[in-house]
Structures are given as structure tokens and as C-alpha cells.
Amino acid sequence: MENQQAVVTGTPPVVTEGLDNKLDLRKKARPHEMLIQGFLFFSGAVSILTSIAIVIVLGNEALLFFQTPTWAEVRDETDAIVSLSAEITEDTTSLPLAENKGQFLKAGQKIRLDNEIMQIVAVEGDVLTVERGLEDTTKVAHQPQTHIRLEGDNISLVEFLTGTSWQPHIGEFGVLALVSATLTISFIAMFVALPLGVGVAIYLSEYASEGSRNKIKPILEILAGVPTVVYGYFALTFITPILQGILGKETLGIYNMLSAGIVMGIMILPTVASMSEDALRAVPRALREASYGLGSTKLETSTKVVLPAGISGVVAAFILGMSRAVGETMIVAIAAGARPFFSFNPFEAAETMTGHIARISTGDLPRTTIDYNSLFAIGLTLFLVTLVLNIISRQVSTWLREEYD
Template sequence: MTQALSSLPVTDPQDRHVDWAARLRRKPRPVETVVQGLLFLCGAISILTTLGILLVLGNESLAFFTDPEVNVFEFFTGTHWQPQTGDFGVWPLVNATLMTSAIAMVVAMPLGIFAAIYLSEYAAPRAKAILKPTLEILAGIPTVVFGFFALTFITPLLRSIFGEDTVQIYNNASAGLVMGLMIVPLIASMSEDALSAVPRTLREGAYGLGATKLETTVQVVLPAALSGLVAAFIIGVSRAVGETMIVAIAAGATSQLTFNPFEAAETITGHIARISGGDLSYGSLDYTSLFALALTLFVITLGLNLVSRWLVNRFREQYD
């Protein structure tokens, strides 16, 4: 570097208008170009991943749907999923997925938002410094541990409350409840971000008009943070829909269309985990059907994520 600089004449008596900047820019720097190319490749790997997912899921799903034994119409409307007998109706699995997710959100949404309100509006800094990291530990616990908790604690608890005849050993209620607990920190942290982003002036305006703290929170802060809260809800649903281990352990391995949360019903993810855990022969209907299910899952979660991101960007209130 020093070498390159000192070799340049500092002044040029003949022509004072030499464009030194242009000369420096034009100098070829192969290392720089190569490095930039490599770094771009690193970034492009994320695109390749998405393309890979789409290609793999699409390709195998196509093989599944074009199989003579499979009827596309039946896949989206059928109410029986029994690969052994050639019944490929996705509804029992989708229904169980929706049921566990709904139970999870009924638990996680109020708990998460209330906790966020407490942490953001009420908690003293010292209390917050203890409560928030503690709640975040929950987010770091592997989901298989939550599954263990569902099966060995919540299920026996439900069975002792509602009776062993009502509640089956594997049931959607237990899986859903624990999934809710798992999602609480996610909702709480996203909601807290949304609430904290509401400027202080809005709160002070409300206090100035004589509103109590609760009135300020509910009537001023919450509406101002609404898009963030909705986004948190959607991300929560997306997490619940894609969650595998809790339902694989606690929700049971029988695919059936039931609306009773105390019965066993296999979810999309639970089914994929159970079937792929066994010995699968590549190209068999069992194998390709899993990709059709994964594609369904991917489309649902991607849709939810896109909606959530759109909401946050579209309805973000700009205060300044």
C-alpha cells in the first residue's frame, strides 16, 4: 500500500488537473473481485436453499400427484388418510394440525400479550431484568423436551382432572397446551418490541388527559402497536403449525378426523416424522406423499410469514 502511494508523484507541475481518484479506481484488484464474488456466493446460498426446497418438494409432490393411485381432488377434500389402503385425503392431518395450533394460540396469545404488557408498561427495571431473561429460557429449551413434558406431566394431569375414560393417553389437548407454553416467549418478546416502539409522547398525552395507566395501555398503546401484535400472532401460528416434536410425542399416531381435543389425532408434521423415521424406499408412494405433505406445510407457513411481514410494513405507524 505504502509502496503504491509513494510511487505516485505528489504534485504534477505540467498538468494540475490529473484525476487521481479516477486513476486509483481503475487499478485492477483481482483479490477484491474474487473476494466479493465469494461473498456474493455465500449470500446466494440462501436463495439456493429456497430454490432447493421448492424444487425438491415440487418434484416429489408432482411424482405423488401424477401417480395413478392418487387423485388430486381427493387429496384436498378426502377425509381419510390411510396410505396402506391408498386413501390420501389430507383433511384428518390438517384438522389435527389446526386443532393443536388453535389450542396453542388460545394459551399463548393472552399469556404472551399480558406478559408483554407487564414487562413493557408495568415492570420496574429490576423486575424486568429478572423476568425477561427467565421467560426467554423457555424459548431456548429444545422442543423434544416440551414433548416429554406434555406426555409425562400434562397428559397425566388432564387424565386425572377429566377422567381416564375421557382423555386418551395421546391427545391433541396436551400437545396444544404445551405448544402454547412453548410459544409464549415468542409472542411476549415480539409484542414487547411492538409496545416499546410506541413513543412515550403518546402515553404522556393520555396521562395528561387524565387517563389511568390501564386506560393508557389499553386505549392508546395497544391500538398503536396493533400491527406488531397481529404479526406476533401470525408468527406464533406459523410456529405452531410447523412444530413437530411435541405433536409427534404427545398427539398420537392415528390419523383420524375428530374435533374432540381429548382424542389422539396425527398432525401433518407428526405424520412426516413417524413415517420418515421408518425404513422408506425412495420413490414409493409413502415417500412421495411425505413431500406433498411437506409442500402443504411449506405453503401454509410461508404464506403466514409473508402476511405477517406485510402487515408490519404496511401498518407500521410512523411517529416522529
């Protein structure tokens, strides 16, 4: 009591003194907090910058890809590659050819030997007279058997999007050859992941007790946390031999789309299952009770009431799973092979967009090659496809969502 008294009596003088001195109660300037806020804003902006960088980098380099002329090897009637028959040195300006292939080369055309670009001045029989060291390339000696590459047209966007042959060495860049493999493998993956994932989701949300749910979910999380390179190993050393045992080694090679697709399905199973389960569990309990009240069995309730009510989430999970399958790299790089041919046959080896990017970028890829630029064109295609799938996935869950209040 005494203490309190003392405080009360002690207070007034302090206040008066403060007021006399016009105690400044206004907000103080805190420059370091401004700085911190600036940093926080910057952190948020980094993600935007990343997106912009992705678009600019992919777009810019892909544009270069569509502007660079292709260099295709000169081939004769029998489709054999035409090459030099003798070494040509610094001083020589004529190119002796292995055989007379003069009719394939005309004056005025640009050709390339190794990295040197030349222009043909005249063609006489099998001797070409050329102007050497064009476009800032250096004049160097060339060995016999060096392939002669002829300048082709730029790759048009239409050609890129509709062509079905991906053979950079003859100047053919049809991305459908890679897309076909991506589609086949993704389809197999979804064929595995969708029924299994929805089955798992229905069991977990409708049948399993809370206890067993808590035991099963961590197992799915482990499955989701395994690095993709391990899945690739699993596909190559375990699933492929088993499939070969069933189908025969003649039908199924070591590298094939089937095994890669099945394992990819197992990989995206946790994504599909947990997203679908979330959607099913969000369906209000009243709907289930009403269904049971009409005498439905658990199955009828699950498949005719709960599943339709939660379908938006299941469809969103399906599309998101598809997007992950399209973007997955290591499984296909390890188990699907390196054969960029247009094919939908799951027993064959093939190369997806991601698999191709991984293969050609292994090692030190020189910047000036068309391979380097094609990387970005494929990357841009991949980016757009997954972006569209992701956006649809998010939209679907809002479009199809039934509101229950």
C-alpha cells in the same frame, strides 16, 4: 524542528523522480479480491439456491405423488382384506384366492403382490391368470396371506385437498385428516399463548420497572431456547398425567391433542410475548402522557391507547406464533399420538402434518413407495401454509402500523 526541516528538504527529489518515471497511481488489478467478492456473492446466492431447491424438490416429488397410481388392498363385502390362499412360485401364473372374490377383479386390471406388479389376463372362479413381472418388477415367489393390491386411480389434487380420510393402505390420501389435527392443536396453542403473551407484554412494557424487566426477559429467553423434544417429554410425562387426573383417564387418553396444544402454547409464548412487547414499547411516550393527562388509569392507558396503537405488532406476533405452531414437530410427534383421523376433538389422539412426516420417515423409507412421495405433498402443503402466514405476518405489521412522528 530540525527533523521536520530535513523531511521537507528531502521530499522534492523523490517526487520529481516519481513523476519522471510516470508513477502508476491507477487502481491495480487485484485478482484475489475479485475471487473473494465472487465467494461473497455466492454466499448470498446460497440462500436463494436453498429456496429454489426447496420449491423444486417439494414440487417435483409432490408432482410424482399426484402421478403415481395408488395401490389399494382388495376387500370383500365384509371389508376383510382379500389375500392369497396358497404360495405361488416363479412358474405358476394363476393366483388361488382365499375365497371367491372373482367379482372384485376383472381382466385387464393391474394388481400388485408385495413389490411385483401383474396384469390380470382372465378370471375363472377363484383362479386368476396373470401376466407377471410388469413394469420392471421381478418375478418372485409369494407367501400365502399376501395382500392383493389393486391399482387405483391417480390421486387428484382435489381429492388430496378435500378428502378427510388419510389411509394410505387403502389408497385414500385426504390431507384434511392431518390438517384438522394441525388446526386443533395450533388453536389450543394460540389460546394459551395469545392471552398469556399479551399479558406478559403489557406487564413488561407498561408496569415493570427496568430492573425487573431485565430479570424477567432472560427467563423468557430460556423458555425459548429449550429444545422441542424436551417440551414433548414435558407434555407426555407431566402435563398429560395432570390433565388425566382432572378429566379422568376415560375422557383423556395418554396421547391427546389437548396436552400437546397447551405445551406448544408455552413453547411459543416467548415469541408472542417478546414481539408484542417490542410493538408496545415502540408506541411513543406522548400518547401515554396524553392519556394520563385526561385522567385515565394505567389500565385504560394500556388497553385503550397503547394496545390499539401497537396492535399491528401484536397481530403480527399472533400470526407468526401460529406459523410456528403449524410447523412444530417434536411435541406433536411425542405427545399427540399417531392417529391420522379427521377430528377436532382435543381429547382424542391425532396426527398433524408434521407428526405424520416424522412418523413415516423414521427408519429407512424406500424411495419408490407412495409414502415417500406423500411426504413431499404434505411438506409442500405445510411449506405453503407457513409461507403465507409468515408473509401475512410481515405485511400486517406494515399495513396496520400507525406512523407517529
